[in-house]
Each structure stands twice: as C-alpha cells, then as structure tokens.
Amino acid sequence: DIVIKFEKTSSPDSARRAFWLIRDFWRYAFNIGLLKANPLSDIVISDILSPVSNNHYPKITDEKILGELLRCIDAYPHSLMIRTALAFVALVPLRSGNLSKLKWSYIDWDNKTLGIPRSEMKDHNKNFSDFKLPLSTQAINILNEVKIFTGWGEWVFHSAANPKKPMVGDSLSKALRMMGFNDEARGRKQLVHSFRGTFRSLVDTYQNEHNASFEIKEAILDHRIGNKVTQAYVHKADYTEQARPLLQWWADFLDRVKKS
The missing domain is CATH 1.10.287 (Helix Hairpins)
Structure with a gap:
C-alpha cells in the first residue's frame, strides 16, 4: 500500500x-x-506497479550482446584514449561528463579510490560530501595502462586534438556507433551514459550473488535517497568501503560475460 x-x-x-x-x-x-x-x-x-514509460537512456542488458560490446571495446583499434575510457566506464559507471573530465588528481592510488569534488558532480549541493568510489583491480589496471601516456598531464583521458584539454565526450558515443551498437529496436544501442543503466539493471538481476543493499547501489550512481528530511541525516554517509565488494563483483562479472 x-x-x-x-x-x-x-x-x-x-x-x-x-x-x-x-x-x-x-x-x-x-x-x-x-x-x-x-x-x-x-x-x-x-x-x-504500473510500467515505467521508456524515457530513460537505452541500455544493453542482454549478457550475450554485452559480452560482444566488451570484446569490441577491447579490440577497438583507432584510439587508445577511447578504448581505455570505454573500458573504464564499463567498470566504473560515471556520468559522461565526469568520465571525460576525469583528472589524475582524483585518483588515490594508496587507497584505490576515486574522489571527485562535489562541485564537479551533477548534484553539486555543497552540503553533500565529495563523491568517492572504490576502484576494482581491473579499473586500477586500466588506469596504470593509460598513465604511461597521459600521466604527465592533468587529464586521465585527454583530447586527441589537444593533450592539454579533456576528451570530448561525444567521441565515445560516436565510437560505440561505429562498433555497431546503435540499434535500440534489437537491444543493441549503448551510449556512454547507458553503462550506468546496464550496471544498475544487472546488479539487481544478480542480487543473490552480491547481496549489496539498495543504498550502496544508489550511492555508486550518486543518486539521492528519500526526501529532504531523510537526506538531512544521511548526506554525509560514506559507503565507499561497503561499495568495494560490489564493484569488484561487477568487474569480475564483466570478465565472465566477456569470455562467455
């Protein structure tokens, strides 16, 4: 009721x-x-409950198609920046703007975490803590790979035209279209933002494998929970370490899907 x-x-x-x-x-x-x-x-x-109208971003949730997408990303030959950025966002479901403007200063190597200032997030309410996510072993490996090429600069994924500027976010969606993932009718359309929906849908599907709470899932996506009264109590809650097992499970799950 x-x-x-x-x-x-x-x-x-x-x-x-x-x-x-x-x-x-x-x-x-x-x-x-x-x-x-x-x-x-x-x-x-x-x-x-009534069906939700489909006003959200398209997303791939079929595991066979997802595995194909992940293999295409790994084999993408045209740009190291695009290949590593797409592989990273599949593991770490950031918003496209946060991905393209990711800075090396946001990476805490000792604690294997990513921290983005609240002012850079979609919800930049200064009353909320800065955004933090634990990094899986696979995500750290990608950062180590790309650090060889961009670690000297400010941006993790820099622009192809100007290494001193961040990557243009649309270049990632364009690459996904070039790979053949632009057919929504067949469940084969994926945008950069879609990786968030893919993550959220499949962690719910496999709830029994990780048993992560609703709050942890929403914290990973930087979604607000409850009304303003509830948020007044939980706005400083830190789910970073609680989220670590789930994001490692997710990375291992993607490896499994990729090989299937």
Whole structure:
C-alpha cells in the first residue's frame, strides 16, 4: 500500500526505488533472524506497479550482446584514449561528463579510490560530501595502462586534438556507433551514459550473488535517497568501503560475460 501510494503521489520510478528499499529492509531483518520469512520475497514488482514509460537512456542488458560490446571495446583499434575510457566506464559507471573530465588528481592510488569534488558532480549541493568510489583491480589496471601516456598531464583521458584539454565526450558515443551498437529496436544501442543503466539493471538481476543493499547501489550512481528530511541525516554517509565488494563483483562479472 505504501509503494502504491508513493506511485500516485510521486512517480513510478520513485515508487520502484521505494519498493527496493523496503525489500532490502525486510531481507536484512530476515537475514539477522528477526523474521521467519521475507514477506516481499515472492512479490513481483510488475504485479503491483504500473510500467515505467521508456524515457530513460537505452541500455544493453542482454549478457550475450554485452559480452560482444566488451570484446569490441577491447579490440577497438583507432584510439587508445577511447578504448581505455570505454573500458573504464564499463567498470566504473560515471556520468559522461565526469568520465571525460576525469583528472589524475582524483585518483588515490594508496587507497584505490576515486574522489571527485562535489562541485564537479551533477548534484553539486555543497552540503553533500565529495563523491568517492572504490576502484576494482581491473579499473586500477586500466588506469596504470593509460598513465604511461597521459600521466604527465592533468587529464586521465585527454583530447586527441589537444593533450592539454579533456576528451570530448561525444567521441565515445560516436565510437560505440561505429562498433555497431546503435540499434535500440534489437537491444543493441549503448551510449556512454547507458553503462550506468546496464550496471544498475544487472546488479539487481544478480542480487543473490552480491547481496549489496539498495543504498550502496544508489550511492555508486550518486543518486539521492528519500526526501529532504531523510537526506538531512544521511548526506554525509560514506559507503565507499561497503561499495568495494560490489564493484569488484561487477568487474569480475564483466570478465565472465566477456569470455562467455
């Protein structure tokens, strides 16, 4: 009833987020022995909520097509910057602007984390902490590869025309089109931003493999949770280390998909 009411007063997307949050709460209570059964375990979200209109970015979620995409990225011959940037964003689901303007100063090698100033994020509310993400072993390997070529400068992925300027974000989407991933009708369209949706969809699909909470998934994407009252309490919450196992699982999952 709460989720259905939320759908009517807010939005279908917000109602779905509320459903996942409540489901995680009940699952946690079950896992620590407070409940004998999870009352939401057999509920299919499509049975209680209306379909969400498809106004979001297209995204690849079919594992066979995703594996093909990842292999095409690894084999991309025309630009080291484009190849490594696409391989990195598949592992670390940043927004396209944050990816193209990624600076070496944002990388904490000792702690294997990425930190972006709040002022550079889409939600640049100064009351929120700077954005931080743990880096998987695979992501660190990509950074080490590209550091040989761009580590002397400011930008991790610099412009092909001017190494002192950041990469032009559209060059990545253009490369994806050149690889043949521009057919939305066949589930084969992928933009740079689409990697965020691919990540979010598949970590939900394989929830039983990693058991990460709703809050951790949303923190990785820098999404806000709850209303303003809730945010006032959690705006300084740091999920960095809690997110580390999930992002390492994701990197290993992509390796598995790539080889399948």
